[in-house]
Amino acid sequence: MTPQIDPKGPATMLLLLPLVLRTTMGGPIPRIRFVGETDVRLTPLQRAVRYLNRFGYYGRDVATRFPKALSALQDFFGLSKSGKLDHSTMAALERPRCGLPDLGDTARWERWQHTHLTYRVEDYVRDLEADVVDEILSQAAAIWMSIVPMQIKSLAQGQPDVIIRFTESHGFESAESNEVVDILSLVLRDAEGENLEILFNERQFWSFGEGRVVKTRLGNAEGDFCMFPFTFEGQEFTSCTKAGRKDGLLWCATTDNYDRDRLYGYCPQEGLFTTGGNAEGKPCAFPFVYGTRTYNICTTDGRSDQERWCATTDNYNTDLKYGFCPNSVLTTVGGNSGKSPCFFPFNFLGQSYNACTSVGRFDGKSWCSTTADYDNDQKWGFCTSSGISLLLAAVHAFGHVLGLSHNTDPTSIMFPLYSYQRSFHLSPADINALQAIFGIKGEEPAESPIQPEPPSDICRLSSKIDAIASLNNHTIIFVGKYNMQQERMDLNAPEKIQDLFPQLPGNIDAAFEQGGYLYFVKGVRYWVFEGQVLMHEGFFMSDWLGCDK
Structure with a gap:
């Protein structure tokens, strides 16, 4: 969608209604109503x-x-x-929660009559890379598939059973507007009543549950994720930084110590690249002219969807070249800036701020301006914290899709209130409730009757062996999506990895055995098996395997 100039210009909004609530040695501290927030405060x-x-x-x-x-x-x-x-x-x-009711029939749809459910994401969230979202949703589906004879797979083409969207509509109340509660997700019938929709609240800050997920570009870390905190020249950094660079580009280390490992990448930023648009990924050109104004930062002007964009030449009016600005590590949530990043330093009520602040707010929440001068531009957002684990929210939503209602067990993933769990397991209540509907997992449901033939010789697939591990005194060789076990199978009869370990992705990066357990690694995810039984899965965190970072 090419930006279009609104001939009427932006709507005028009333901003400052200062209320002097308390006085300090430095004089009165005004509390204000921020643009985009309701003035109604519920008791x-x-x-x-x-x-x-x-x-x-x-x-x-x-x-x-x-x-x-x-x-x-x-x-x-x-x-x-x-x-x-x-x-x-x-x-x-006040806790974030699912938007479905607790009492009554929360799963208001008939039981599925088939055991091969499909889903497709039609609108992604800006907080996470699309491929990261896809991996998380796949993992969430696999958690349920591990206990019942069901298949839940992504469908690229055709009509899926479930549509997944990240949206700000459909009645998601936001805590900052002082409505009822912060809603994370909803599961509803679509407008035609034919399919289900999982709706995730775009206003939330979605992550792994422990801070912003930042996938690097360029550098020498081959697209790995930032590791926070990390050490650079003896100083600890908890976010992307410009330290050590003369070009002003934000970067991060992908291990906990850059001084030791020298691995780094650049954090997503408009000075490095854009996405979409028609500029083939070129970076923003600041300042640029659009309409009658000159812009020094990305803008949502001219767009009804509030996507941040920029021109990639100095004059959009003449060149019509643009791209969308990637989410920065400083991206905000809520407010009225469409998740624009914080701008430091910024001016607020005559004072300069180099970090997020709670000054001016009734609720003590941390916020920042997304331009250099809040007093003039009135653009702002809340500063992000640990965020909401998309994995946990997705497992909960898929539970509703499968017919589960909320339950009263606080350890259950179907408990309506969100609570972050670093080491997540389905509770007995979750397992018993779903197995009561679909039965206990035995043999995998049959896939499509037409399947591609496996290669006749796994060694001819590639010269690259992904991993070698030991299981029950057998050596397993992993190449692509296949594995071969010495002493159990002929050389010409490899099996798909997911035939032996259905919870794993189609291919893996590494595998090893430690303490009688078999560990698999794919990107930032890992799985722990005892024999062929999945014992634990998660993302790399500081206490993974009990080791320090």
């Missing part, structure tokens, strides 16, 4: 009533008294059934 009681109504605690009995409905919620969440709006109850109401 705790109003919020609780809306919450109870939205998530099914009043049910069809509109005359249900508030204490009775609140007691039902407290019972569901495992809180003290006081029927009063105490501190622990309010804390629970």
